[in-house]
Amino acid sequence: DTQMTQSPSSLSASVGDRVTITCQASQDISNYLNWYQQKPGRAPKLLIYDASNLQTGVPSRFSGSGSGTDFAFTISSLQPEDTATYYCQHFANLPLTFGGGTKVEIK
């Protein structure tokens, strides 16, 4: 199974800060990686697909990069509504697996 190691598990930052979350795969997954946002009590929402493509309707302050085993997700200017837990998910092979999540809070 391909394991996804996401870090940090939580972070606290100020409005306007640049925030970066990383996700490392246990084996090469090319660009077969998605990023999701989940707010408390809500279903996840797809933000980034294929490692770096912004889903339609998602604000441009969100971005993704990387390929192979190392990936990054960035919020260029943190907003209060970005408080949520973020997950990476690979789809290179089965079973699909998600990272452990990163809880983002406003300082």
Place this chain on the structure above:
Amino acid sequence: EVQLVESGGGLVKPGGSLRLSCVASGFTFSSYSMSWVRQAPGKGLEWVSSISSTSGHIYYADSVKGRFTISRDNARDSLYLQMNSLRAEDTAVYYCARGGGYSGYEYDYWGPGTLVSVSS
């Protein structure tokens, strides 16, 4: 507007069974693969099972293989998950998700989820 609505969750004893349903609207259901993803209370996301648009390809996580059965009825725009031999560790919110993109594993729409609690 794309909508997915799950139902069928509830409290069940260990060893019991439940059947989850997910009704889709706002898109051509028969053109998309569909999946179930679950989330135990306070935990992360776990992929459970996927089914291709015509039911020709079906996959399960090892944790549910042999106990859960995914199916779909394209005439009714519905996805199902039959869960047998339930265990305490199956307690979770179960989401149905549409498989977008070329792979069918970019989950672009999700239902609100249905809670399954397995307890004596």
